[in-house]
Amino acid sequence: MLLQINFKSGKPAYLQLVDQVKAAVASGGLRAGDSLPGIRPLAEDLRLNRNTVAKAYAELESQGVIETAPGKGCFVAGNNSPLKKEVRIKMLSDEIDAAIVQAHHLQIADDQFLDLVRKRLDYFQQQNDKHASL
Amino acid sequence: MSTETPAIEIHQLARKYGNTDAVNGLTLSVRAGQCYGFFGRNGAGKTTTIRCLLNLLKPTSGSVRVFGLDPARDEVAVKRRLAYVPDQVAFYPWMTVAQTLEYLASFRDRWNQQTQRELLDRFRLDPAKKVDGLSKGQKTQLALIGAICPEPDLLILDEPTSGLDPIVRREFIQTIIGAYQETAPGRRTVFVSTHLISEFEGLIDQFTIIENGRAALTLEADAAREKYKKIRARFAGEPPRIDVPGILNLRRVGRDLEIVANGASDEIIHRLNAHAPESVSTEALTLEDIFLVSLK
Numbered sequence: 566m567l568l569q570i571n572f573k574s575g576k577p578a579y580l581q582l583v584d585q586v587k588a589a590v591a592s593g594g595l596r597a598g599d600s601l602p603g604i605r606p607l608a609e610d611l612r613l614n615r616n617t618v619a620k621a622y623a624e625l626e627s628q629g630v631i632e633t634a635p636g637k638g639c640f641v642a643g644n645n646s647p648l649k650k651e652v653r654i655k656m657l658s659d660e661i662d663a664a665i666v667q668a669h670h671l672q673i674a675d676d677q678f679l680d681l682v683r684k685r686l687d688y689f690q691q692q693n694d695k696h697a698s699l
Numbered sequence: 700m701s702t703e704t705p706a707i708e709i710h711q712l713a714r715k716y717g718n719t720d721a722v723n724g725l726t727l728s729v730r731a732g733q734c735y736g737f738f739g740r741n742g743a744g745k746t747t748t749i750r751c752l753l754n755l756l757k758p759t760s761g762s763v764r765v766f767g768l769d770p771a772r773d774e775v776a777v778k779r780r781l782a783y784v785p786d787q788v789a790f791y792p793w794m795t796v797a798q799t800l801e802y803l804a805s806f807r808d809r810w811n812q813q814t815q816r817e818l819l820d821r822f823r824l825d826p827a828k829k830v831d832g833l834s835k836g837q838k839t840q841l842a843l844i845g846a847i848c849p850e851p852d853l854l855i856l857d858e859p860t861s862g863l864d865p866i867v868r869r870e871f872i873q874t875i876i877g878a879y880q881e882t883a884p885g886r887r888t889v890f891v892s893t894h895l896i897s898e899f900e901g902l903i904d905q906f907t908i909i910e911n912g913r914a915a916l917t918l919e920a921d922a923a924r925e926k927y928k929k930i931r932a933r934f935a936g937e938p939p940r941i942d943v944p945g946i947l948n949l950r951r952v953g954r955d956l957e958i959v960a961n962g963a964s965d966e967i968i969h970r971l972n973a974h975a976p977e978s979v980s981t982e983a984l985t986l987e988d989i990f991l992v993s994l995k
Contacts, residue, residue, distance in 0.1 A: 572900055575928065575983030577921035605877050612873055613901040614734050615880040 568602075570611050578613055582621035587630055590641055592689050593696035601631060601639040704767040706731045706853050706888040707752065711761035713912075714747050721747040723912035724761070729905075731852070732885045734876065736899055736906035736920075737892040738990050744912040745892040746786070749857050752890075753783055765853065779808065782846035786858035788838050790830040797826035800845055807849040814878055818844045821874055836863045840871060847879040854879055856891040860898055869898045876902055896987040903986060908993055916993050920986060927984040927992070928964040932956045932976040939974040943967050947992050959984070959992055 568585050570578050589595040601607075604622065608615045622639055625631040629646040631639045646653055668678045707729040714722040722744040729735045739745050750756040751763050754770040754777070763770060770777045790799050796819070804810040819826060822840045824833075833841065839859065846854060860868040880887045893899060906923075908916040918926070932938065938956035945963030949956070954977075960967055964981060971979055984992070 570901065572924060572985055573982040575924050575981070577925070578901060579921075605881055609873050609877045611901065612869070614904060615877060615884055616732065616734065616904060617901070619884060 568607070568611065570613065578611075579617050579621040579624065582618065583624050583628075586621075586625055587628075590630060593693035595641050596696075597641050597643045599641045600637075601641070603638055703731055705729055705764075706733070706766060707735075707890060708764040708767075709748065709752075709761070710763075712748065712751060712758055712763060713760045714744075714751060714756060715759045720912050722751070722758075725909065725913050727907045727914055727917060729888060729890055731888050733904045734889040734902050735891070736896070736903040736986070737890060737909065738894065738896055738906055738986075739892070739909035740894055740994065743909045745909060746857055747912075748909070749783075749855060749890075749892060752855065753778075780851055781853040781855060782849060782851040783855045784839075784842045784846050784857065784859055786861060788842040790838065790841070792829070792831035794830055795826065796824055796828050796830065796833075796841060799830055799841060800826075800848070803845040804848065809849055811848050811850055811882070814850075814882075815844060815848050818847075818874070818878060822871065836867060836871075839863060843871070843875045847875060850882055852886050853888045853890065856889065856893075858893055858895075859891065860893065860895055868895075872898060873902070896990050897985065900986055906986065908990055910994055916989075923986065923989055924983040926962050927989045928960050928981050929984060929988075930958045930960060930964060930967055930971070930979065930981050932958075932971045932979045934974060934976050939971070941967065941970045943970060947995070961992075 568582060570581055572578070574581065576584075586595065586601070595601075601622070602610070604615055604618045607613075608618045611618075622631065622633075626633060626639075627647075629642055629648070632642045633639050648656075665678070673681070705728045707727070709725055709727050712722050712725045713720065725744065725748060737745055737748070747756065751758050752765055752770060754774050757771065765777045766780060768777050791802075794802065800815060818824075818840075822837070822844075824837060824840060824844075830838070830841070843856075843859065846856075860872055876889060879889070889902075891899065903920045905919045906917070907914045933955050936954065938951050938954065943960075943963050943966050945961050946958055946967065947961050948959035951957075956971070958967060968979060968981070
């Protein structure tokens with residue numbers, strides 16, 4: 566998996582890492598048990614501070630996306646978010662609300678919005694299938 | 700916020716040379732474990748400030764504390780825990796690389812031989828070579844190795860990369876800071892003064908821009924990139940005139956409008972959208988751009 570940082574996006578570098586790892590897991594680019602690069606080599610590779618990479622990994626771990634095996638590094642976790650289902654649904658609702666607000670301001674009608682959601686879900690499914698067939 | 704003693708605390712520091720104020724009311728605080736950028740043009744007061752931290756100069760007024768201690772009163776206790784690399788490094792020319800490091804190690808309680816071997820290897824520095832025969836870049840590398848092997852709690856770098864080959868300097872500052880932070884990340888603090896900011900873009904947690912001897916701007920790097928934005932919009936006709944506080948710079952070229960803003964970018968985009976632009980895009984300023992616009 567190729568992680569990259571764009572400072573011009575205005576999004577904190579650690580969050581860019583968190584989102585990229587989560588996206589890779591969701592699209593099958595990373596699977597349960599896959600190992601992540603070590604903190605120091607990744608920091609050197611991306612020209613980041615070690616603190617930034619450590620913060621991203623800590624965040625991913627607290628969200629249940631990755632696990633740390635002492636002395637062995639970080640691995641993608643199985644599907645076991647530490648949060649309760651209601652909490653997970655609430656978190657996702659907040660994200661969906663933000664997308665709905667955006668859709669309104671970009672004049673995207675409801676049916677178009679739903680259509681787009683289906684298309685994006687299909688896209689992630691295709692990515693998963695592609696990775697599974699490799 | 701942690702209640703831990705800051706690695707560096709500077710309060711209303713002033714230092715005069717005759718009638719000239721080199722530093723004039725500087726206040727800043729560096730948390731343990733941070734990589735802190737001290738940005739300013741030549742002559743802004745960076746080196747004078749660092750010299751006060753090291754008790755090489757006495758403040759005219761104000762205070763400096765390192766690990767909560769006054770470097771003038773507890774000089775040895777302070778220096779035991781820090782390492783300093785000046786912008787001009789000097790060694791005994793007759794010593795070899797290995798002898799130089801051995802000599803530096805003799806002043807220290809601790810010395811990480813493994814870090815030394817690893818970095819000599821990474822930088823392809825020959826331990827048997829006389830220091831006299833090293834290039835300027837290699838001498839700086841040697842000084843940086845000598846600074847991190849004792850595993851100090853604070854690493855003070857004064858313009859560590861100026862005068863060096865631009866291609867190698869980015870890489871080796873990254874290597875040094877990576878190796879330094881490896882052993883005990885939470886306790887490894889870096890305070891780096893520079894005017895070559897782009898090399899440190901991803902390394903800096905927080906920074907102060909010093910201008911005319913005082914802090915012109917102090918921000919966390921992430922917060923800074925979130926706040927300072929360049930907004931570009933293209934219109935069907937002539938771009939509208941908009942006036943929002945926080946606009947630092949505005950250029951109109953034909954149908955294009957380019958705005959540099961300090962905060963307020965949502966408000967600006969909202970105003971622009973009212974004029975039905977064909978396109979609007981935003982990007983964050985880099986730390987170097989922020990440095991340049993803050994000194995205008």
